[in-house]
Amino acid sequence: MAATAYPRRSGQLVLLAIALGFFVLFLLAPLIAVFVEALSQGIAAYGAALVEPDALAAIKLTLLVAAISVPLNVVFGLAASWAIAKFDFPGKSLLVTLIDLPFSVSPVVAGLIYVLLFGAQGWLGPWLAAHNVQIIFAVPGIVLATTFITFPFVARELIPLMAEQGRDDEEAAISLGANGWQTFRKVTLPNVRWALLYGVLLCNARAMGEFGAVSVVSGHIRGKTNTMPLHVEILYNEYNFAAAFAVASLLALLALATLALKSLLEWRYGVHGKASS
Amino acid sequence: MDISEILVGVSDGRRRRSSFVAPSVIPGFGLTFGVTIAWLSLIVLAPLSALFLRTAGMSWHDFVAVGLSTRALKAYQLSFGASLVAGVINIIFGLIIAWVLVRYRFPGRRLVGALVDLPFAVPTAVAGIALTALYAQNGWIGELLAPLGIKVAFTPLGVVVALIFIGLPFVVRSVEPVLADLGSDVEEAAATLGATPFQTFRRVILPAIGPALLTGFALAFARGVGEYGSVIFIAGNMPYRSEIAPLLIVTQLEQFDYDGATAIASIMLVAAFVLLLLVNLLQRWTRKRGTA
Numbered sequence: 001m002a003a004t005a006y007p008r009r010s011g012q013l014v015l016l017a018i019a020l021g022f023f024v025l026f027l028l029a030p031l032i033a034v035f036v037e038a039l040s041q042g043i044a045a046y047g048a049a050l051v052e053p054d055a056l057a058a059i060k061l062t063l064l065v066a067a068i069s070v071p072l073n074v075v076f077g078l079a080a081s082w083a084i085a086k087f088d089f090p091g092k093s094l095l096v097t098l099i100d101l102p103f104s105v106s107p108v109v110a111g112l113i114y115v116l117l118f119g120a121q122g123w124l125g126p127w128l129a130a131h132n133v134q135i136i137f138a139v140p141g142i143v144l145a146t147t148f149i150t151f152p153f154v155a156r157e158l159i160p161l162m163a164e165q166g167r168d169d170e171e172a173a174i175s176l177g178a179n180g181w182q183t184f185r186k187v188t189l190p191n192v193r194w195a196l197l198y199g200v201l202l203c204n205a206r207a208m209g210e211f212g213a214v215s216v217v218s219g220h221i222r223g224k225t226n227t228m229p230l231h232v233e234i235l236y237n238e239y240n241f242a243a244a245f246a247v248a249s250l251l252a253l254l255a256l257a258t259l260a261l262k263s264l265l266e267w268r269y270g271v272h273g274k275a276s277s
Numbered sequence: 278m279d280i281s282e283i284l285v286g287v288s289d290g291r292r293r294r295s296s297f298v299a300p301s302v303i304p305g306f307g308l309t310f311g312v313t314i315a316w317l318s319l320i321v322l323a324p325l326s327a328l329f330l331r332t333a334g335m336s337w338h339d340f341v342a343v344g345l346s347t348r349a350l351k352a353y354q355l356s357f358g359a360s361l362v363a364g365v366i367n368i369i370f371g372l373i374i375a376w377v378l379v380r381y382r383f384p385g386r387r388l389v390g391a392l393v394d395l396p397f398a399v400p401t402a403v404a405g406i407a408l409t410a411l412y413a414q415n416g417w418i419g420e421l422l423a424p425l426g427i428k429v430a431f432t433p434l435g436v437v438v439a440l441i442f443i444g445l446p447f448v449v450r451s452v453e454p455v456l457a458d459l460g461s462d463v464e465e466a467a468a469t470l471g472a473t474p475f476q477t478f479r480r481v482i483l484p485a486i487g488p489a490l491l492t493g494f495a496l497a498f499a500r501g502v503g504e505y506g507s508v509i510f511i512a513g514n515m516p517y518r519s520e521i522a523p524l525l526i527v528t529q530l531e532q533f534d535y536d537g538a539t540a541i542a543s544i545m546l547v548a549a550f551v552l553l554l555l556v557n558l559l560q561r562w563t564r565k566r567g568t569a
Contacts, residue, residue: 007381011474019377020389022370026442027395029417030407037410076316083309088299095313097557101321104553106503107401108523109542112530113324116331121535123327148320170303180304202397209400211506216527229402229506236406236510245410248403255398262398263391 034252037245049235049243050250057223058231058247061139065214065227066207069147073203074196077154081192082184085162086170096159102151110148111216114141137219142227145213150203157199158192165191194269198262205258209251325546332543335536344540348516349525353544355433356522360501363440364494371448371493372486378449379456393449396442401506408439409511431513436521439507444497451493455486492559499552503545 007016039046049055080099084092102110116122118135128135135141169191173183189196211229218225220234228251235244265271298306332340343349377383378390396404412419412429419430429435459482467477505523512519520528522545529538 005380005382007383012381015373016377016381016383018370019374023374023389023393025418026438026445027392029411030404030442031392031395031399033407033410033417034403037407072316076312079309079312079316083306083313086303087301087306087310089297089306089310095317097553098317098321101325101553104499104503104549104556105325106505106523106526106542106545106549108505108526109328109503109546112526112538112542113328115530116327116535116539117324119535121533144320148324151320167301167303171301174302174304183303184305205398209398209403211400211402212523215505216530229400232400232402232406241410244406248400248406251400251403255395255400255403258398259391259394262394263387267387 031252031256034245034249037241038249040245041242045242046246046249049246052243054223054226055231055243055247058226058228059250061142061226062208062228064139065142065146066204068143069150069207070200070204072147073150073154074200076151077158077199078196080155081158081162082188084159085165086167099155099159100152102148105148107149107210107212108216110213111145114144114148114217136217137221137225139225141217142214142225145217146207146210149210149213150207153203153206154196154199157195157202161192161195162188194265194271198265198271201258201262201265205255208254328539328543328546331536331539335540339536340540343529343534343537344544348520349522349541349544351517352520352522352525352541355436355520356502356545357548359433359436359440359521360444360498360504363437363444363501364498366437366441367444367448367497368490368494371445372452372490374445375449375452375456379453380461394446396444396446401443401504402510404442405439405507405510408442408507409435412438412511430511431515431519433512433519435511435513436508436519439511440497440501440504443504443507444501447497447500448490448493451489451496452486455489459485488559488562492556495552495556495559499549499556502552503549 007013080095084096115136117124118128118141119125120129120136122136125136135144169187170183173187174180178186208227209229210227211233214227215230215233218227218230220226220230222234226234228247232244232248232251235241235247298310374389374393378386378393409430410416412422412435414420414423414428414430416430419428422429427434429438463481463485464477467481468474472480503523505521505527508521509524512521512524514520514524522541526538526541526545529535529541
């Protein structure tokens with residue numbers, strides 16, 4: 001860490017003013033606007049917008065989708081980082097690149113690929129219809145699209161850390177007679193637990209907030225396939241702004257809680273060290 | 278070579294494994310590698326190849342008719358152009374913010390540092406409606422700009438504003454660690470040797486942080502090109518004018534024109550892959566220069 005000092009010269013103060021001005025204009029103002037707009041019709045309207053049945057259904061669906069896709073990606077992230085960090089095999093860097101792939105795919109395209117597979121006009125569509133299975137415009141499609149979007153989050157936190165920690169601890173445990181599962185549970189997992197939590201936090205924030213991919217596969221059926229971000233869109237398009245911002249403020253609070261926990265992990269446990277995002 | 282070797286390793290299973298993976302006393306390679314490849318194929322690779330197979334099944338005429346129509350070309354132009362402009366703005370202001378966070382001490386520094394990641398954590402739809410509320414004619418910022426004749430919301434400028442929001446943390450987070458590593462002693466040395474602040478910046482700091490700046494720019498650009506949620510509220514979505522490429526995909530889908538959506542998506546996906554490749558090359562280059 002470079003030495004920091006209070007800015008003294010005028011040039012330094014100008015730089016600080018520009019940085020803070022830009023920060024307030026582009027980051028802080030939108031955040032504040034969410035809460036101001038949410039409370040613009042009073043606290044009673046705010047509460048009513050949140051306990052309305054469609055809003056409650058959206059909240060429940062969002063929690064359900066995150067509760068399925070986050071654990072799936074945790075299992076995947078642990079498996080991938082174990083294979084990649086603890087072993088040497090050809091094609092490793094290609095595999096890492098492929099794991100990162102969903103980050104560079106537009107959310108809309110992520111939704112589209114599942115429509116092409118499972119939609120009515122998709123490849124498996126007729127077969128699924130014949131067997132009465134609905135994936136697109138239903139909860140399974142939302143879970144799939146969310147899982148795709150959040151796919152790399154846990155793995156990319158764990159792979160660099162586990163690679164850095166090396167294999168000595170695990171090799172020592174094995175040579176002392178521990179089996180693979182014991183080694184993982186008692187040696188590896190404690191070594192990476194804060195990074196794992198960090199990955200889960202980011203994964204969860206994205207899973208609950210994903211809009212584009214989910215919007216394509218959801219069908220926007222009120223009370224049935226509407227997640228919280230989609231509910232925000234519907235309310236907004238109906239010019240029900242206060243209610244839209246009320247639901248949005250819940251998501252903004254989730255984002256703030258995520259950032260608070262994330263910062264705590266960075267400061268207290270040195271996770272990530274802000275080395276790479 | 279990579280992929281064929283991976284496939285050989287999977288299909289031959291245990292017998293050939295010893296030659297595929299380097300020997301180790303640590304168990305669990307077969308299980309974890311198998312889970313990784315299976316899950317990756319199921320969730321990412323198979324659905325993505327469905328897109329390309331569908332594109333391959335289209336006639337060239339159909340592909341061009343939608344994928345390269347005037348409306349689509351205008352949409353690519355907006356998506357890539359706005360991402361470029363937002364990326365350049367973020368390079369400048371992202372660098373200043375990173376600089377201030379690393380070098381200066383001021384009240385609220387940690388709070389600002391933590392909130393820089395806001396765009397990573399705030400759902401895109403929430404960002405979209407908040408920015409629209411701010412920049413609309415009667416919004417806090419739109420109200421100030423209206424007398425100057427500047428309209429942001431529901432114009433291409435609105436797209437740029439949304440993409441600045443989305444891309445800013447990529448630049449700040451890429452540059453921050455490099456600036457911290459650089460330390461202020463090299464600047465002091467340059468100043469002692471008689472360099473002006475501008476010379477110090479151009480000759481000493483910029484070469485050191487250049488690769489990180491480029492990486493941050495590329496990440497923000499790639500994200501901006503595919504961005505949907507934060508843009509559609511503020512853009513106004515007028516065809517030929519403020520309609521982004523991802524929205525055009527959604528429009529085609531809503532008209533049940535799967536082939537049209539596929540054509541546009543595959544063009545965007547190829548562009549994204551090229552960008553990803555560039556980012557990886559840049560990062561490798563950055564790392565090499567960092568260790569040299």
